[in-house]
Amino acid sequence: MKEFIEIKGARINNLKNINIRIPQNKLTVITGVSGSGKSSLAFDTLFEEGKRRYLLFSGAQFMVDSKQHFENMDSSILNQIDDYIKRKRYRLVNSILILKNGRIVFEKYYNRFNENSRNNIKSIWKSILSIVTGICLDKGLIKSIDEPIREYLPEFARNLHPYHKLITIRHLLTMSSGIYWNGGIHYHCPMMSQMMRTNDWTAHIADIAMDSVPGTKFEYKEWDVMLLSALIGKACRGTAYDIAKEYLYAPLNIKSDEWPKSPCGFSYTVMKGEENSDLSARDLAKIGLLFLSNGSIDGKTIISSDFVRRATTPSFINVSIGSSTGNYSYGYLWWLFPGKYVCRGGGGQEVNVIPDKNFISVVQATVTSSSKSYDDINENILRTAIK
Template sequence: MKNVLSEYIDNYIKQKHYRLINSILLFRDGEPVLKKYYNNFNENSRNNIKSIWKSILSICTGICLDKGYIKNLDEPVSNYLSEFAANNHPYHKLITIRHLLTMSSGIYWNGGIHYHCPMLEQLWRSDNCLEHLADTAMANVPGTKFVYKEWDVILLSGVISRAANMNTYEFCKSYLYEPLGITRGEWARLPGGIDYSIDRNFDIEAQSDLSAGDLAKIGFLLLNKGNGILSESYINQAVLPSTNTPEYGYLFWLFEGGFACRGYGGQEINVVPGKNIVYVIQATPTSRSKSYGDVFKVCLDLMDNGNML
């Protein structure tokens, strides 16, 4: 019975002392199997999504491609970002949109410790984020090495904005959020006008906040092959392993049987197409936050046991 699953998850979370978990939603065949809220959260409560924003940006890139705002994923970013056509570095014109989607631009990155990143702080203090990134050293030939970093998604946001001739958030709002019935989640704006998911104070409560139900809508969009908002062909490409890492696609994390949107501190949308499952978890991120992938695994194990449902 559903109540058995609910009680089991409650007990599991208590035993693990997972006090920061706020919301858990689990759907199978389009029907809710589990809805749990903690810490005074409810279906209307919003939680910062952190790097789930990266996967949302991938969806926006696919919509750009579908609508012809960009021609193909192997276009050089310099076609849209004049800052990377200025011959600052011979590798700049080799960077493609696909490299940004697969975190392989080759631009140097040092992420810092516990989400305190001096390189991001320097970017916020710059006069223009794209000019700043165009002056940042190259560490690798584009396309040769996966490095999880903020630079590539910031550049991707710039490409979407320049290609569609509107702010990236406005593009997302018009072509993704509004069709899905999502009404919040406005993003910060970097110096130079490029939209980004983190404000300059790195405030964990600010900017890209969505409810667990909003994240489930994004999960169902992906499970249901785009629902006319995004092409099935793009989704199929986006969840294939990239050249430089088998665990990453186009800003989606991959696992056996499915794929995920993940954000720092325990934000996840997990999609398991073969089992017709969408799973969402949200937690309050802190400087030493953790992930809660074990909760998802427990849910799957219990669902595979018919006596638990």
């Protein structure tokens, strides 16, 4: 999010159609003759900015513009979204939320959902786990993402395979541990089923053969996020959920039940009890806004801007997932596309952030065995709506 307050067409006392940008976190002096409107401009700006921040991040609600001021978006195209979803018969879509310049410009719910309804986030949890990792780094719980995971997970220190000892936290964040995986994008696969029959998932993963040298090959898999969550638990002497609850969800006033745990105690949401991690569309928008504002809310840093930058910088380019290939890259558990970065979860869950346009869109849907992605909503309608 741009670090200034933008005022357009202000009309106060003798000021007519004033357009200015006031930098944030800096001293700004407004001068003028008596009665010019300078004091009204200053105080009204402070009031509106304070209200905006309170509504955005206190958890009350986002700034909803009752006058349908579409913030440099084509309102005629926005009005087509509902018709498009009905025409395509996207009956599983539960919510569409669009923010421009911090304002909700479109919010629509289906299937009896509303702004308080929580939806399965699926693998969006991975991007949230990335944020939790960054918080651990900021607080010194983790020294560096280039630390070997064996420093936290002794199963990898005593393993005889030399490649296991080379795996670092960075490799887990970028899905490049090199541990063998043949489950594709699916977590309901024989490899996962075999692991879930054991009592120590970390030890089970440590016994799996290596497929490649760590850091040389991207392979979307569950092993890496499981190990990352286990490592965070060891680092904080608790669970990844404990960090998320106190340092991410609480400041953003996001409500979530405790994430389910593996038999050996680390947080993992893609299993029985995964509904505990469900979030509302507005909760997901807050995650997008946090990254759009470079990790800080109301002058308080939740996660360092450096980690936000690195998380949304490609670590691997032209990656593939399952049978799908495309013009996308991968950062620290975030999907990267030209001009935007994305949290994605199975069944059509998406948070799209386009920094240059101060734009965020959220799509939520019911997950079924025939669920699909709803990329066309973003590409065919939302992108064309941005001026």
